[in-house]
Amino acid sequence: MSIFLADAPATQPGSSIWGLLLPFVLMFVVFYFLLIRPQQKKQKQRNLMLHQLKKGDKIVTIGGLHGTIVELTDDTVVLRVNDTMKLTFDRSAISTVSQSAPAAE
Incomplete structure (x- = not known):
């Protein structure tokens, strides 16, 4: 060995x-x-x-909710979901931005 x-x-x-x-x-x-x-x-x-969000953007949240931005603050976003319902979300809950809504005539 x-x-x-x-x-x-x-x-x-x-x-x-x-x-x-x-x-x-x-x-x-x-x-x-x-x-x-x-x-x-x-x-x-x-x-x-998230920094470039603006009023009128159509977005999708992380949970899958589709809506249009009505109001924006530094931390929150108010979304119009249909003609009568508005919901408030944290900015970080936004998943994607699809496109801006056309201007109302």
Whole structure:
């Protein structure tokens, strides 16, 4: 059994640390470009969309409710759902903006 141990090459301590760290560094780079960076872009686009809301925009909430913006504050949005009903939501509850309503004549 000592024959097998004597045949094993001696490892250099300086090179083994880089051999251990390189896979972790590569994994972090892959995770950054595949997961972290796209998520940051989506968040930036969502914040821009929420900032650009205006009266008359037709929107869809996270819960699937469709409505038209009647009033806006920094934190809340009042939506007209039909001719008589208005509902108040947090700005963060807005999922998508479909289009602006045509101007009333």
